[in-house]
Each structure stands twice: as C-alpha cells, then as structure tokens.
Amino acid sequence: MSALTLAARDSSTMVRRQLKRLIRYPSMTVQLIITPVILLLLFVYVFGGTLGNGLGGGRHVYVNYVVPGILLMAAATAATGTAVMVATDMTEGIIARFRTMRISRASVLTGHVVGSVIQQLLGMAVLVGIALAIGFRPNATFVEWLAAIGMLTLFVVAITWLAVALGLKSSSPEAASNAPMPLVVLPFLGSGFVPTDSMPTAIRWFAEYQPFTPIMETVRGLLLGTPIGHNAAIATAWCAGIAAVSYLWARNTFNKA
Amino acid sequence: MTNLAIEANGLRKSYRHKDGDKVVLDGIDLAVPEGTIFSLLGPNGAGKTTTVQILSTLLRADDGQVRVAGYDLHRQPDDVRGAIGVTGQYSAVDKLLTGEENLLLMADLKHLPKSEGRRKAKELLERFDLVDAAGRPASTYSGGMQRRLDLAMTLVGDPRLIFLDEPTTGLDPRSRRSMWGIVRDLVADGVTIFLTTQYLEEADELADRIALLDHGRLIAEGTADELKRLIPGGHIELTFTDTHLLESADRLVEAGVADPEALTLQVPSDGSVRAIRELLALLDEHAIDVAEMRVHTPDLDDVFLTLTGQQKETIR
Numbered sequence: 001m002s003a004l005t006l007a008a009r010d011s012s013t014m015v016r017r018q019l020k021r022l023i024r025y026p027s028m029t030v031q032l033i034i035t036p037v038i039l040l041l042l043f044v045y046v047f048g049g050t051l052g053n054g055l056g057g058g059r060h061v062y063v064n065y066v067v068p069g070i071l072l073m074a075a076a077t078a079a080t081g082t083a084v085m086v087a088t089d090m091t092e093g094i095i096a097r098f099r100t101m102r103i104s105r106a107s108v109l110t111g112h113v114v115g116s117v118i119q120q121l122l123g124m125a126v127l128v129g130i131a132l133a134i135g136f137r138p139n140a141t142f143v144e145w146l147a148a149i150g151m152l153t154l155f156v157v158a159i160t161w162l163a164v165a166l167g168l169k170s171s172s173p174e175a176a177s178n179a180p181m182p183l184v185v186l187p188f189l190g191s192g193f194v195p196t197d198s199m200p201t202a203i204r205w206f207a208e209y210q211p212f213t214p215i216m217e218t219v220r221g222l223l224l225g226t227p228i229g230h231n232a233a234i235a236t237a238w239c240a241g242i243a244a245v246s247y248l249w250a251r252n253t254f255n256k257a
Numbered sequence: 258m259t260n261l262a263i264e265a266n267g268l269r270k271s272y273r274h275k276d277g278d279k280v281v282l283d284g285i286d287l288a289v290p291e292g293t294i295f296s297l298l299g300p301n302g303a304g305k306t307t308t309v310q311i312l313s314t315l316l317r318a319d320d321g322q323v324r325v326a327g328y329d330l331h332r333q334p335d336d337v338r339g340a341i342g343v344t345g346q347y348s349a350v351d352k353l354l355t356g357e358e359n360l361l362l363m364a365d366l367k368h369l370p371k372s373e374g375r376r377k378a379k380e381l382l383e384r385f386d387l388v389d390a391a392g393r394p395a396s397t398y399s400g401g402m403q404r405r406l407d408l409a410m411t412l413v414g415d416p417r418l419i420f421l422d423e424p425t426t427g428l429d430p431r432s433r434r435s436m437w438g439i440v441r442d443l444v445a446d447g448v449t450i451f452l453t454t455q456y457l458e459e460a461d462e463l464a465d466r467i468a469l470l471d472h473g474r475l476i477a478e479g480t481a482d483e484l485k486r487l488i489p490g491g492h493i494e495l496t497f498t499d500t501h502l503l504e505s506a507d508r509l510v511e512a513g514v515a516d517p518e519a520l521t522l523q524v525p526s527d528g529s530v531r532a533i534r535e536l537l538a539l540l541d542e543h544a545i546d547v548a549e550m551r552v553h554t555p556d557l558d559d560v561f562l563t564l565t566g567q568q569k570e571t572i573r
Contacts, residue, residue, distance in 0.1 A: 006368070013365040017351065024353045024394065093349035097410070100313045102339040103366050 007104035014111025022115055032081050033123040036074035037130055043070070043193065044134060051194060063135045067128070068219040069192025072212055074127055075120055075156050076183040079163035082116040086167030087176035106251050109164055116160045117153070124152060138223040148222040151235060155215050158239040159183065161246035168253040186212045191220075211238035261324070262418045262449035263289040263312060268321035270307055281307045283473040285321070289466075291417075294440070294450040296464035298457065298561070303470045305453035306346060309422045312451065313343045326418050342416030346423045348403045349410070352396035356387050356406050359395060360413060367414035374413075381409040385439070401432030408439065418449045425459060437462055457561060469564060476564050484560045493536060495522045496549035506545050510536070528554040 022029055043066050044059065052062030089095060098108050140148065163180055170176035187193065189206060190213040196204050207213055214231040221228035268285040271278040281304045289295040297305050310316040312325055314334045323330040326340035350359050357378055364374025382391050385405040390398060395406060404424065411419060425433040440463055444450060454460055460467045461481045468478040477484055497503040497520050506522050507515040513522045526532045533552065540547060
C-alpha cells in the first residue's frame with residue numbers, strides 16, 4: 001500500500017473513532033445544536049419585530065435576514081466545542097500511543113475535523129428546519145441550495161481546522177474553551193444581525209472587511225436572492241486561506257509536541 | 258552472537274529551564290539482547306520515563322547513537338514504530354470506547370484485515386480476562402482492568418519489542434501478580450521487554466538484566482545476582498552464651514568475625530540451607546552450643562541503597 005492509501009485508511013479509522021465518541025458523548029452535540037436554536041428564537045421573537053421594522057418589513061422580513069448569521073454563529077460556537085475536545089484528547093494517554101505507532105500522524109487531526117464537520121452540518125440542518133417552521137422563506141433553486149451548502153461546508157471545514165489548531169495550542173481544555181471566543185462575536189461585528197451601513201464608521205469598516213461578512217452575504221444571496229457581487233469569490237478565498245493556514249499550523253503543532 | 262533489540266550509546270537529554278539546562282539523561286549506554294526482559298530501575302525522577310519516551314520515538318534525544326529493533330532511531334523512526342509496542346505509566350486507552358472497540362481500533366491502525374482484527378481482539382479479550390467487560394466503555398473499568406486492556410492493545414499486531422513503563426504502579430498486589438504472569442508469558446513467546454519500575458521486587462522477579470538509573474546515569478548493571486554480589490552483606494550471625502564458646506567457634510571458622518562484646522560471630526555466607534547445615538554440623542562436632550542464629554541475605558534494596566546512598570524512605 002502506498003503512503004497515501006495508508007494515510008487515507010488511517011484517517012477513515014480515526015473518523016470512525018471520532019463518530020463513535022460523539023455518539024457515546026451526545027451532550028456536547030445536543031448543546032451545540034440547542035444554543036443557536038435559542039439564539040434564533042430570541043432574535044426572531046424578541047428583537048425581530050423592531051429590527052425587522054428597521055429593514056422596512058417586520059418580523060417575517062427579519063427571519064429571512066438573520067438565518068445566515070445564525071448559521072455562521074452556530075459554526076463558531078461549535079468551534080469552541082471542537083477546540084475543547086481536541087485539547088482534552090491531547091491530555092489522554094491514547095494520543096501518546098498513536099504517536100508511537102506507524103500511522104499517518106495527521107489522521108488523528110483529520111478524525112477530529114471530519115467528525116466535527118459532520119456534527120456541525122447536522123446542527124445546521126436542524127437549525128434550518130426550525131427556521132423554516134417559524135417563517136424562513138428562501139427562494140433558492142436546487143442548484144442555489146447546493147451552492148449554499150457548499151459554501152457553508154467550506155466555511156465549517158476552515159473554522160474547524162482553526163479550532164483544532166487553537167485546541168492544540170492551548171495549555172488545557174479550560175484555556176481551549178476561551179481561545180475561539182472572538183469567532184462567536186464576529187457575526188455580530190459583520191452583516192449577520194443588522195446591515196453594516198447602520199454602524200459607526202470604524203466598526204463598519206471592520207465589519208465590511210472581516211471574513212464572516214462576505215460568507216454571510218454569499219449564503220444570503222444564494223438562499224434569498226440578494227446581490228452577491230464579488231462576495232462569493234472573496235468568501236471562498238477567505239475559507240481556503242484559513243483552512244490551509246490552520247491545517248499547516250495544526251499539523252506542525254501536533255508533530256512538535 | 259545474539260542480536261540486540263536495543264543498542265544505545267551515549268544517550269543524552271536535557272530540558273531547558275529558566276535557570277539553566279536540567280540534565281535528565283547524562284550519557285546512557287544500553288544493550289538489550291532479543292528475547293530477554295531488561296529492567297531499568299530507579300526512583301521517581303531518575304529519568305526512566307524519559308528513556309522510554311526517547312526509545313519509543315516520542316522524544317528526540319540531544320545526543321547518542323541508538324538502534325531499536327534493528328533500526329536507527331533518528332533516521333528510521335517509522336520502522337521503529339512498526340516494530341515496537343508501548344504501554345505507558347498513564348492509561349493509553351480511549352475511555353469513551355468499549356474494550357472491544359479499543360482493540361479493533363488498534364487492529365485497524367495496524368492495518369490488519371478485518372477478520373484477522375476481530376480474531377485477534379477476541380483472543381486478547383479472553384487472554385486478559387476481559388470478555389465480560391468487552392462491551393462496556395473503558396471508563397467503567399477498574400485500574401487493573403484498564404492496565405490489562407492497555408497491554409492487550411499494545412499486543413495487537415504482535416510487536417517484537419515492548420516497552421512497559423511502570424506497568425504495575427498504583428495496582429493492588431493481586432493485579433500486580435497477574436501482570437507479572439502476563440509479562441513472563443510474553444517473553445516465553447520470544448518477545449523482548451524493556452521494563453521500568455521503581456519496585457525492586459518487580460525487577461528481581463522478572464528481569465534477566467537490571468540497570469540501576471540514578472540522576473540520569475546508570476550506576477550499575479547486571480543480573481539480580483551479580484548486583485547483589487556487588488555489595489557485601491550476606492552472612493550468618495551466631496550468638497553464644499559465653500566468651501569461651503565464642504573463641505572456640507572463632508578458631509574453628511576461619512572467615513568469621515567475632516564481636517566479644519555482643520558475643521556474636523559473623524560468618525560470610527550466601528545464606529543457603531546447605532551452608533547453614535554445614536556450619537551448624539561443624540560446630541556440633543566440636544560440641545559448641547549456639548544460643549541464637551540469624552541469616553542475612555542481601556537484596557536489591559541493599560544494592561540500591563548502597564549504590565545511590567539514598568534514604569530508604571525515598572524508594573519503595
């Protein structure tokens with residue numbers, strides 16, 4: 001068997017390990033699904049009337065506006081869980097055992113990433129289902145849906161590799177739970193919950209150039225038909241860049257330890 | 258000539274500290290023949306775990322030539338990994354997985370065919386008395402069971418060389434005995450074992466050769482008997498009721514050392530039944546009555562304490 005097939009085989013073994021662990025320990029997954037659902041309900045039913053008026057519609061307009069932001073926020077919250085899980089795993093003796101075996105080293109990390117991505121996409125599916133039930137009305141075609149799912153998957157892969165790197169860099173699981181915190185705030189400091197043109201200049205400048213905004217605008221455009229412009233290309237570039245840098249960072253950190 | 262499973266020359270490792278470097282291993286030489294149990298014995302902090310971590314590719318040495326299982330440790334770490342198994346001091350099982358899943362995970366990572374992996378897992382569960390617990394998550398296992406599962410996982414893929422880093426630390430005496438039995442069976446199959454321990458009894462029971470490690474240096478190496486011979490101490494102590502008897506005995510037994518104050522005579526001896534019987538028979542022939550007799554045989558404790566100059570409390 002070539003090195004590449006062996007790496008693929010080890011990775012799939014590690015993915016199976018991770019999925020079994022997620023099933024054995026479902027409280028994390030449940031929490032990661034419930035938190036964004038509560039946020040969605042909060043933003044639609046508590047703030048949604050007023051915020052929707054600002055968009056020139058009302059609650060039903062705001063549901064459509066806020067869903068992409070909540071989706072990214074869900075992924076950012078899940079990243080915290082991934083970082084904690086990776087940091088916890090590193091404290092376990094089993095990782096030392098893996099390091100003394102003739103296996104592809106990155107497979108340990110790939111297992112975490114693929115497991116988390118599956119977990120997050122499931123969470124997003126639940127979130128979209130609930131959003132549809134409370135009035136989310138996308139007008140996307142099948143192809144646009146596929147493109148939106150592709151964009152979100154790319155984003156989730158990028159943010160998960162970043163979370164893995166942050167988890168590996170953390171000295172303890174507690175420290176790992178704080179590291180991805182800024183990611184949770186980024187949807188707010190972008191076009192996730194209100195349009196950026198209502199913000200003061202300095203924040204607006206940040207909001208328009210930070211990576212979450214073009215991603216949210218792309219998803220919003222694909223699902224609801226708002227203009228996308230250059231956002232799709234910028235979003236893809238951000239995700240690919242974050243994924244690549246984080247992958248290398250995570251791999252080096254893991255090999256060095 | 259026997260092949261060496263481990264061959265190390267001038268192994269060095271130090272860690273950077275804020276107040277200068279701390280030397281953990283200060284030039285270690287090792288030669289472990291295939292199919293034997295080699296024990297590295299030393300107190301906490303002597304450098305035992307660091308040695309295992311270097312030999313098992315977890316840590317890089319600062320200096321030294323090392324060959325493990327016939328491969329150069331620095332140039333062919335992956336080949337070394339393919340030949341060894343490691344059971345560390347801290348349990349290396351996935352606690353969220355069941356015992357059986359842990360073993361199957363190892364089989365997959367060793368790239369065994371599915372059916373072969375299942376057969377091996379079943380065999381190891383039986384051998385390590387874990388059949389009833391096979392379907393439970395490892396987090397529910399007792400300390401002894403986790404250690405057995407840990408070793409069973411190491412054995413998947415039949416490594417030729419196994420590192421056991423303090424395999425019985427923290428185990429109750431019964432689990433320790435059962436672990437010893439398992440280790441002996443492994444060697445009977447031709448496997449080489451590199452064992453670290455802080456228990457002198459354990460090294461004495463199991464090891465073909467023992468090396469004493471103290472402050473990053475090997476201070477002695479040999480079989481348990483060779484080490485015991487390194488220090489004086491084996492003797493029979495006879496106590497007599499009066500000076501006259503003591504003097505007669507002293508004249509009769511050439512190598513004896515008399516202590517007229519305590520009325521005792523120390524006779525160097527290996528303490529065997531035969532030596533005792535011969536000594537008593539000799540005294541009996543000459544009608545010399547012995548009031549009391551005490552046999553002192555040196556153990557590894559004596560060797561260790563003499564060579565390290567340590568207080569008995571610091572080692573177990």
